[in-house]
Amino acid sequence: MKLVVLGLSLGSSWGNGHATTFRALLSAFTERGHEVLFLEREVPWYAGAHRDLIDPDWCRLEYYPDLAALEDWRGEVAGADAVMVGSYVPDGVAVGCWVQDVARGTTAFYDIDTPVTLAKLARADYEYLSAEVIPGYDLYLSFTGGPTLDRLERDFGSPAARALYCSVDPARYQPLDVPKRWHLSYLGTYSDDRQPTLTRLLLDVARACPERRFAVAGPQYPVDIDWPANVERIEHLPPAEHAAFYSASRATLNVTRADMIAAGWSPSVRLFEAAACGTPIVSDRWNGIEDVLTPGEEIVLADTTLDVVRALDSDLAAIGAAARARVLGAHTAAHRAAELERYLAESAGSRRALERAGAEG
Known part of the structure; x- marks a missing residue:
């Protein structure tokens, strides 16, 4: 199969989760014997x-x-077996219309931001x-499962x-095998x-536990945030350093x-990445999380600052190991490539x- 993808970014992971998602999915898709061309809009950021x-x-x-x-890519798009447009592509509506007009193979929209898209x-x-534009895509691939899929078909x-x-x-x-530097971290x-x-x-957990160390990695945080002294800030963490971050x-x-x-x-890519590193995850609560990781066995759900403090006071190693086993068994890039x-x-x-029915009619 020849697949052409027009996505937000493959070349840069700066400030977006799309690049790591596409890298994992498409490299595994290629390993299944397919050919992939990724077209990315060139933007300064x-x-x-x-x-x-x-x-x-x-x-x-x-x-x-x-x-x-x-x-310039009309021939490649027209000759592809499938063409996939991703969410947040610049001029995405016009890109989608162009793809639907030019492509002769299957057309798909891959929404890595489905709830945000529907709110927009x-x-x-x-x-x-x-x-x-939605009905013109043969396939709507959604970051979100559950009732949202029925809504996309019924309402859109x-x-x-x-x-x-x-x-x-x-x-x-x-x-x-790296030294443990932080009791609790966040990447986003x-x-x-x-x-x-x-x-x-x-942050409130860090204030309540001044003897413990914490880290927040990711760009675009406002300068006026009051960071506790025991919270280390990392402005940007490239994907090559994610595993070491989680392992620490x-x-x-x-x-x-x-x-x-x-x-x-709507499980995030960070959820799967942390679990694959065997790092115990503390998460906010949302419907469907139990379909991904079992609360209390493979993930800790927390509503309050005290919930997190209690979790950090407990031994979470077994939860991290169980989450890793679950993710490796069902949520790797190889699993997604087979689904795609x-x-x-x-x-x-x-x-x-x-097409056959139309011809016969």
Whole structure:
């Protein structure tokens, strides 16, 4: 199968979780014998020193400067077996319309931000997707599962909505023999709707436990945040250093955006990566998390500062080991690549059946 992907970024992991998601998924997809071309819009904030993948050996990575320049890739898109457009692609509505007009194979939208996307659609914010474009994609691959999939088909006219959760590459994310530096860590770009939870479940814990050490890694945090003295700040942590970061943490925190809590069934890539490293996870609460990791056995759910303090006072090693076993058994990039292959094949089969029925009619 030849797959063309137009995504937010493959070359830069700076300030986005898309790059690591695409890297894991597409490298595993290539290992299954397929060919991948990734087309990325060239933007200054993902260029220069922020570009941490230059020439992948498992796919072609090419850049285009603007929407008009996509015409240079018309032949590749038209000749592909499948074409996938990702969420948050610049001019995503226009890109989607162009793909649907040019592609002769299966077309798919991969939404790594589904609850955010639906919230944007509800307020008529069509930054990268509009309701009118959704039915034109043969397949809607969603970061979010559960009832959201039915809604995408029922309310937005998607011919087929399927869950394609994020995943982890176990070769890159595994326990490392490094000294434990922090009792609790957090890895994530700043988000105003996540910050109250981060404050309650980490910063306030640090204030309550001055003898313990904590870390928050990620860019774009406002300068006026009052960081406790025992919280180490790391501005940016490239993916190559994630496993060491998690392995140096006795536990790590998972914080979910408000739209994703409301939708449920929205595990983040950080959840899988931390679990693959065997690091015990303390998480906020949302519907569907039990379908990914079993609370109390593979993950700790916390609502209050005191919940986290109590968790840190306990032995979490068994929870970290159980989470690692669960993720390696069901949530690796190889699992997702097999799912993607199956979804694309099923969609192509449905498309051919419809074309035959139309011809016979």
